[in-house]
Amino acid sequence: MKALLMFLLRLFTAGVTTVTILLSSYFGFDQSFLFSSFIAVLGGGAVFYSMKYGTQSQLLRRNGLTKREYKIVQQNLKEAKEKIQRLQKSFFQIQNLANAKQNFETLRVVNKIYHVTKKEPRRFFLVEDFYFSHLDSMVELAEKYTFLASQPAKTIELTRSLHETRNTMNDMVKIIEQDLHKMIEGDINNLNFEIDVAKKFIDKK
Structure with missing residues (x-):
């Protein structure tokens, strides 16, 4: 349940970031819609995976595990x-x-x-x-x-x-x-x- 909530939080944050970048680029900086969409998707993806990496790193530190050990446990x-x-x-x-x-x-x-x-x-x-x-x-x-x-x-x-x-x-x-x-x-x-x-x-x- 906690993992699902964290995933939804990352998804929501990434979605908000994507929309914000798209609107800012298209209307604020007068960029084309295609270019604005491209950088918006990149920005949203970067936020999503940065949050995922941060959460996993925190979990590894809290449990005193390496990434390899954590992968073994999950498998x-x-x-x-x-x-x-x-x-x-x-x-x-x-x-x-x-x-x-x-x-x-x-x-x-x-x-x-x-x-x-x-x-x-x-x-x-x-x-x-x-x-x-x-x-x-x-x-x-x-x-x-x-x-x-x-x-x-x-x-x-x-x-x-x-x-x-x-x-x-x-x-x-x-x-x-x-x-x-x-x-x-x-x-x-x-x-x-x-x-x-x-x-x-x-x-x-």
Whole structure:
């Protein structure tokens, strides 16, 4: 939402600049309409991309990232979004109420990691394993489980495979929960420190 608002702001500012330059050049400096339009488009484009570059530079400085690192994060976020959609689709296809709660919690944790990374890109490097390995494994397991569960005839071997896949998924969920904890561990430590300081202040009073 914030990215969309910033884009609309850049677009609006560039539009106002374009119109202003066009009118000033055509009426104020008595230039031809074609030439006025040309420099107006150049001016509007320059404002649009200057604002975009400024916003991105500010974001990079705030997160302590290089342009290359930021590009890596954005690429992985794009890929992760597609994987999360696949995971969600698989979970919705599993007609098993016993697993519904855990599936919901899994999606909640996965989406939390994704949205925290999107908001603060520097945290990506705290949970690289999640993006490069753990999420992939979770998606593959969920899709495999969905496929096996959809088979009409449940043989002993198929039932065993379903059970093993579900157990592996449960183990994977714990690993992903650890990823989230690793991502917000610094916040937890800071909060505990602030609580300790506040308690000491209260005790003195």
